[in-house]
Amino acid sequence: MIDFDVRTTDAGIGVVTPRGRLNxxxxxxxxxxxxGLVTAGNTRIVVDLAETTFLDSSALGAxxxxxxxxxxxxxxxxxxxxxxxxLTVFKLTNMDKVLRPRADVDGAFDD
Numbered sequence: 811m812i813d814f815d816v817r818t819t820d821a822g823i824g825v826v827t828p829r830g831r832l833n834x835x836x837x838x839x840x841x842x843x844x845x846g847l848v849t850a851g852n853t854r855i856v857v858d859l860a861e862t863t864f865l866d867s868s869a870l871g872a873x874x875x876x877x878x879x880x881x882x883x884x885x886x887x888x889x890x891x892x893x894x895x896x897l898t899v900f901k902l903t904n905m906d907k908v909l910r911p912r913a914d915v916d917g918a919f920d921d
Contacts, residue, residue: 812836814843824852825915829861832869832896840869844876844887853885856918859911860891865899873909888918 812830819825824847832840847855857873859865877887890912892900900906912918 812839814839816843816847818852819916821919822852822854823919824850824855825858826855827858827861831864832862832872833864833866834868837866837868837872841872841875844872845879848876848879848883848885853880853883854919855880855885855887856912856915857887857889858891858915859889859893859896862893862896865896867903870899870903870905873905877909886919888912890915890918 812828812832815827815829817825826843826847828836828840844855855876873887873889880887889909891914892911897906897911900909900911
């Protein structure tokens with residue numbers, strides 16, 4: 811089971827924090843959450859992975875779909891604070907080159 815915390819910062823950045831395992835079952839919900847944020851006008855999104863214990867290829871696909879949706883709307887998607895297990899998956903798939911991990915949520919869009 812996974813839980814998503816979704817909030818918007820004062821700067822209008824959507825923050826999604828998945829808590830638990832991001833697998834095939836949760837990937838659809840993640841994709842819908844990210845699309846919903848963009849549709850609501852939050853085209854800059856940070857996915858905070860500090861409480862994500864596992865990530866599979868379906869979840870990677872949902873993140874890439876969210877990235878594409880955000881960019882097509884003129885925004886971007888960033889990831890922040892990945893756990894060691896999640897970071898390992900990003901490095902093994904070279905996704906850390908596409909979605910460069912950020913140290914914190916608040917500074918994800920500082921560059």
